[in-house]
Amino acid sequence: MRRFSPPFVIGLLVFLLPLVVIFAIGTGTVNISIDEILRAIMALLPSGSASASSQASTILFDIRLPRVLLALCLGAILAISGAVMQGLFRNPLADPSLIGVSGGASVGASMVIVMAGGWVQSSAALGLSAVAMGAFTGGFIATILVYRLATSNIGTSVTTMLLAGIAIGAIAGALNSLLSYFADNDMLRQMSLWQMGNLSTANWSRVAIIAAVAVLLVGLFPRDSRALNALLLGESEARHLGIDVQRVKRRLIVLTALGIGTSVAMAGMIGFVGLVIPHAIRLLIGPDHRWLLPGSALAGAILLIVADSLARVVVAPTELPTGILTALLGAPFFVALLIQRRREI
Amino acid sequence: MALAAENISLHISGFKLLRDVSMRVEPGTVSAIVGPNGAGKSSLLKVLTGEMTATLGQVDLNHQPLNTWTLKQKAKMLAVLPQHTALNFPFTADEVVALGRIPHQTGKYQDELIVADALKAVDASYLERRFYTQMSGGEKQRVQLARVLAQIWQPTQLGNQFLVLDEPTSAFDLSHQKLTLEIVRGLAEQGIGVVLVLHDLNLAARCADNLVVFDSGTIAAQGAPEEVLTEQLISQVFGVRSIIAKHPVTQKPLVIT
Numbered sequence: 223m224r225r226f227s228p229p230f231v232i233g234l235l236v237f238l239l240p241l242v243v244i245f246a247i248g249t250g251t252v253n254i255s256i257d258e259i260l261r262a263i264m265a266l267l268p269s270g271s272a273s274a275s276s277q278a279s280t281i282l283f284d285i286r287l288p289r290v291l292l293a294l295c296l297g298a299i300l301a302i303s304g305a306v307m308q309g310l311f312r313n314p315l316a317d318p319s320l321i322g323v324s325g326g327a328s329v330g331a332s333m334v335i336v337m338a339g340g341w342v343q344s345s346a347a348l349g350l351s352a353v354a355m356g357a358f359t360g361g362f363i364a365t366i367l368v369y370r371l372a373t374s375n376i377g378t379s380v381t382t383m384l385l386a387g388i389a390i391g392a393i394a395g396a397l398n399s400l401l402s403y404f405a406d407n408d409m410l411r412q413m414s415l416w417q418m419g420n421l422s423t424a425n426w427s428r429v430a431i432i433a434a435v436a437v438l439l440v441g442l443f444p445r446d447s448r449a450l451n452a453l454l455l456g457e458s459e460a461r462h463l464g465i466d467v468q469r470v471k472r473r474l475i476v477l478t479a480l481g482i483g484t485s486v487a488m489a490g491m492i493g494f495v496g497l498v499i500p501h502a503i504r505l506l507i508g509p510d511h512r513w514l515l516p517g518s519a520l521a522g523a524i525l526l527i528v529a530d531s532l533a534r535v536v537v538a539p540t541e542l543p544t545g546i547l548t549a550l551l552g553a554p555f556f557v558a559l560l561i562q563r564r565r566e567i
Numbered sequence: 568m569a570l571a572a573e574n575i576s577l578h579i580s581g582f583k584l585l586r587d588v589s590m591r592v593e594p595g596t597v598s599a600i601v602g603p604n605g606a607g608k609s610s611l612l613k614v615l616t617g618e619m620t621a622t623l624g625q626v627d628l629n630h631q632p633l634n635t636w637t638l639k640q641k642a643k644m645l646a647v648l649p650q651h652t653a654l655n656f657p658f659t660a661d662e663v664v665a666l667g668r669i670p671h672q673t674g675k676y677q678d679e680l681i682v683a684d685a686l687k688a689v690d691a692s693y694l695e696r697r698f699y700t701q702m703s704g705g706e707k708q709r710v711q712l713a714r715v716l717a718q719i720w721q722p723t724q725l726g727n728q729f730l731v732l733d734e735p736t737s738a739f740d741l742s743h744q745k746l747t748l749e750i751v752r753g754l755a756e757q758g759i760g761v762v763l764v765l766h767d768l769n770l771a772a773r774c775a776d777n778l779v780v781f782d783s784g785t786i787a788a789q790g791a792p793e794e795v796l797t798e799q800l801i802s803q804v805f806g807v808r809s810i811i812a813k814h815p816v817t818q819k820p821l822v823i824t
Contacts, residue, residue, distance in 0.1 A: 314656065448669050454656050455666060458618050459649065463718070464642030464670040509656040 226506050228513035235520035242524050243294065246531040247286040251538045254278050254286075289424035293530040293544075294523040295436035296421070296489055297499075299481040301522020304496030305503070305514050306443055306474050309450040311380055314504065317497040318482045320387045321475060322364035325394030327486035330360020332401040332413050353416065354487035361483035364390050369475055378471050380457070419492035419545025421530050428488055435484045439477055440519050446470055447511040454509065492545045495522050498552045505559050525552060568629045568727045569593050570645070570760055575614055575624035577607075584610040585621070586785045590777075592760040594727040597751055599771035600764045602781030603805055608764045609650070609733060611781070615762065616647045616731055629726030640725055642670035646718040650733040652711050660686060660694040660702070660710045667717035681720045685713040690746055704738040712747070719759060730754060732763040736770065748774045768822045772796060773814075780804055796820045 248254045262279040300318070308316045319325065334356030368390050372383035402410055449470045452460040457467050485492070503517040529547040536542060570592040577585040585607050592598050592615075600608045613619040615626055617633045626633040628644060636644070646667070654663065661682050668678040686692050689709040694702065699710060712735060719728045732751075736744045744767075751761050751774055765771040771778055772792040779789040782804045788795045801809045801822065809824045 312653075312655070452666055452669055454658070455652055455654055455663075456649070459647075459652060461618070461638065462616065462642060462645070462647040463666065464637075464639040466638055504656075508662070509658055510662060 225508050228507040228510070228517070231503075231507050232513065232517050232520065235517065235524065238524055239294075239520055242527050243290055246290045246293070246527045247282055249531045250281070250286060250534050252281060254282065285424075288426050288429045289421055289530065290527055291429045292421055292424040292432060292488065293526045295429070295432040296485045296492065297495055297522035297524070297526025298519040299432070299436050299439055299485050299522075300492060300495040300526070301499035301518040302439055302443055302515055303478045303481045304522075305500035305511070305518040306446075306450065306478060307496070308500055308504075309453060309509075309511055309514075310471065310474055311384060312454055312456070313384075314501055315497070316384075318478055319391070319493075319496075320384060321478065322368040322387045322390035322394070323361040323479050323482045324486060324491060325391040326364020326367075327357040327361030327483060328417060328491060329394045329397045329401070330356035330358070330363075331416055331486075331490070332398050332405075333360070335409050335412050335416070336401050336405050357490075358483045358487040361486055362479055364394065365475065365479035365483070378468065380471075415543060416490040417545075418543030419490040419548070420543045421489050421533075422541065423489070432484060432488050435481055439481045440516075442477060443474070444512070444515050446474060447515060450474075450511040451509075490543075490545065492526070492548055494545075494549045494552045495526055498556045499525060502556060502559055569627075570615065570629075570729045570762070571627045572611070572615055572621075573625055573627070575611070575621045575626070577610055577614055577619065578622045584784055585614065587624075588784075588786055589624075590779055590786065590789065592729060592762050592777075594729075594760045595755050595758045596776040597755050597761045597763070597774050598777040598779060599775035600762065600779045600781060601766070601768055601771050602787075606781040607784040608781050610784075612647075612731055612733055612762070612764060616645060617641065628729070636725075639670055642718065643723045644719075644725055644727070645729050645731065646715040647731045648711055648715045648733060648735060650737070652707075654699055654707075657698045657700045659696050659698055660691060660713075661696070663699050663710050664713045664717050667714040670718065671721075673721070681717050682713075685717040685720060686710075688716060688750060689713045690743065705740065705743060708735070708738045709743065712750075716750070716754075722758075727758065727760060729760040729762070732761070734764050734766065736765065736767070744770060768796065768801075772820045772822070773817060792820055796822060 248259055258278045262282050303318045307318050308314055331353050334353045368383055368386045371386040372378050449465045452463045452465050460467050499522045500518045503514055503521055507513050529551050530544045533542045533544045533547045573589050575585050575588045602608050614621050664682045664685050686695055689712050691709045691713055694706055736747050754761055775792055778792040778795045780787045787804050788800055796811055798809055798811055807824050809822050812821045812823055814821045
């Protein structure tokens with residue numbers, strides 16, 4: 223196995239991110255050249271003398287930019303939460319959905335779709351927010367359940383938590399099926415679309431919410447980097463290294479539930495990013511969380527922006543659910559990494 | 568100043584794992600715990616290191632109840648090497664050893680020096696950039712030993728330092744067993760109190776100042792190896808007939824079975 227220098231990889235990702243953002247806001251059913259993008263940005267400045275076509279600037283600032291920013295924040299949240307969960311569970315294949323948050327969120331969303339009936343469509347904006355609230359509530363309830371099940375007077379057992387997550391996930395799956403059974407065709411379509419993950423509901427108020435959560439997570443998670451490194455040795459080893467394991471665990475789980483709950487509420491289920499990005503970054507630069515966490519956040523943001531841009535153009539003028547593309551893009555990359563690493567071992 | 572367990576009893580779901588156990592680890596001495604499987608050696612280590620709380624009795628670290636020290640303070644005085652460490656992430660050896668510096672704020676440069684020295688002390692310098700997941704059992708155990716050595720590499724103003732090792736030599740070949748004993752003696756000379764669980768009575772007799780013989784949850788005998796190791800005790804505790812001889816060079820007791 224060969225590793226790349228972490229500062230080099232992170233530097234590369236930092237360099238790539240703005241390029242990807244500019245590429246993404248220029249791409250879509252209507253292509254906008256870099257020239258026009260620059261002119262539109264200049265026009266925003268008070269002293270700007272250049273004038274942009276109003277159509278281009280509407281597309282850029284009302285449609286594309288919020289969507290790209292939503293993808294950026296979501297990707298960062300999903301990937302950094304995935305990295306944290308893999309460290310916490312000491313399992314490189316763990317994923318944020320393990321703590322039950324995704325299952326719970328999907329039940330919450332389905333429930334709102336079915337209960338509200340036709341109402342979700344009749345007032346789309348309000349309906350969608352209701353679905354988001356349902357998802358967030360469902361995700362949080364599931365996480366609390368899993369956490370309570372795994373916590374006894376001697377602390378929180380990570381193994382029990384994993385098993386409880388599977389159990390809660392199974393219950394969530396059953397509830398989802400039950401809800402689909404009672405749903406009519408229209409609701410079914412909405413539910414399945416929602417589960418595929420979709421960023422088309424982006425607007426500035428959603429961006430504000432998700433950006434706040436992303437800043438919180440990206441700001442707070444790295445403070446526990448060394449604790450996560452120690453936790454990879456095992457919980458009692460981490461305690462002997464002076465880490466308050468129970469507090470760290472609780473903090474990380476609450477933040478992850480908040481992050482994943484919010485992202486599922488905003489864009490439905492976008493799989494793969496949380497599982498594969500941290501894994502891929504770890505293969506590249508090693509398991510030290512001081513580098514792994516920022517690296518994952520950046521790479522997750524980039525993957526989701528690229529996937530979402532493609533989702534908008536591959537079958538234009540309609541668009542694909544983003545979740546399908548994250549898997550289609552990420553999986554081959556991951557397989558390639560695995561094959562390459564296998565040869566080197 | 569010492570690591571002292573006083574009248575410890577540990578009851579877990581109806582089982583009395585430890586019954587009225589008292590032992591003191593003085594700074595600058597080596598205590599070896601021996602005994603049959605399931606006698607309670609590991610339970611005692613867990614109580615001594617604060618991982619489990621005794622049902623009755625108290626553990627003191629440097630004249631203060633163990634649980635009144637903060638976790639950080641405790642980590643600066645007390646390093647613990649468990650029997651197995653399941654680390655399945657591809658850290659390199661020097662990254663693993665550097666984890667031992669987490670409780671300290673000595674800066675990157677000094678930490679790197681300590682990590683290199685600790686690896687050298689356990690004859691593992693050649694492993695520095697190798698991946699932990701690809702090492703042999705003995706190499707992994709040496710790297711973990713280096714990690715706990717790095718944790719107490721420098722003295723702290725908080726008090727005397729102690730090192731607790733649970734079967735540190737179980738995966739070692741002869742030369743590394745000997746090296747471990749030399750390290751342990753060297754630490755004692757620096758004033759560190761060492762407690763270790765060993766299975767090999769002769770190894771224990773060679774390195775221990777205080778030999779603690781455990782039998783079904785209680786201490787059957789403790790004291791200097793020459794006084795403790797008798798044919799009668801070994802047949803009583805281990806159920807094995809033996810002859811106690813004297814090592815021709817070190818003059819330490821030699822158990823022949």
